[in-house]
Amino acid sequence: MKPKTIQFSAEEIQFLRKSFENFDEITSFSKDIMLSSKIASYGIFREIGTINDELARFIFDATTQKAVRLESLKSRFIEWNGLFGLQIFSIDTNRLELRTKGFYEVIHPSLSKNEDGTLHSLYVFPEIINKIAQSEGIDLVLVKSWGMNSIFGGFDPAKAYYQTNFWELANNDSLKFSDLIRNGRLAFMGTHDLVAHIAGMNHQQWPLLRQKAQNVYETIQTYFRSVSTPSISALILPYTAGVILDDLAQPPSYGSKSHIAVLDELLIKISAKEIPANLSTLLTQFPDGFQEIIDMSRKHGTENNSQEIKVKINFFVKQILKASLVNPLLG
């Protein structure tokens, strides 16, 4: 049986949105696998071929040995054997190959392949991916607030980023992310989730990962205890910790000592509360030290330079403080 192409009407999209709005904040895929499959497929569909497509740079033309053009990537909804999913393809070539760890595991092997082993399309079925994740002891979930910001809104193709990306800072999403990971859960709502976290997942790496997520969760929770509305200045260090934890939850970075070394020092700094959590501040500039911290966490061998880690994080904190105006308005 061949997969059948499905078209979503505007009314069906609206129904999907309303259904999603009625979910709890965190909903396991298994609760309603067909609806979850449609939502995850729709999330990937919205990103394919756009600036937010995280799959694109790993999809290569087997003939030219170059990455396919971002603009050449398209997708369509499909049904097959009672499963709902997505067909991803390039209008430039029907001989594709994939170049990142675990990517082939999340693509249906027999439906996607040419006789020579290259791929004519990438068939993705969230229900099958959910079963693969369950076999690794991971629970795939939908996160309502994230989805309402990304899948069902907040994406302006004219901008070079998801609007949601900004709100991940403002909404202290590091707390939510670390809470998911410490409980053995992963969100599955878009291309980042699929290629960065699910492809290549390995249950053997998760005990350490969950422990680190627990550390992050407890530190941020304690830092903001009794603070209902943290300032943006106070949210930067937790946001940074969340980005590093996100890296650690990606199979290519599982157990990375450099990430762990920087993360541990960052958590010490958060706990020291040098940036008061509840002070009224106007942040005038996002500190460029942030990129240095992330780059440092990704550099092999960083764990051997504890002094450099401390110096750079101290500088980062000073940048945040310097860019923060305290109580700029007085009544």
Place this chain on the structure above:
Amino acid sequence: MRKIKNKKAFFGALNLLVVGSELNSHPLLQTESINVPSEASSIAEIKNLNLASLKAIESSWLKIPPNCKARGFNASPSSLANQEISTKIQSIYSSFKS
């Protein structure tokens, strides 16, 4: 009063706030003791300031590469990925055949 270097962003951000009095800012770096304001007034104030902060930092935020931010994949394309999938995953796919 600390000199404001990025005046355009700062005054742009202030357009979002009700400016009722003369600005009076004290850099945290030079403050030895910090008085925490009462919670009743601070929550609304912090929310307004957060909106203004996001506006003020947008241009510097955009300079950070996407792969350094949340939901950025820390990986580059390598050689052809391993096309062999495990027996376990093969059997999962097989279980969904008609």
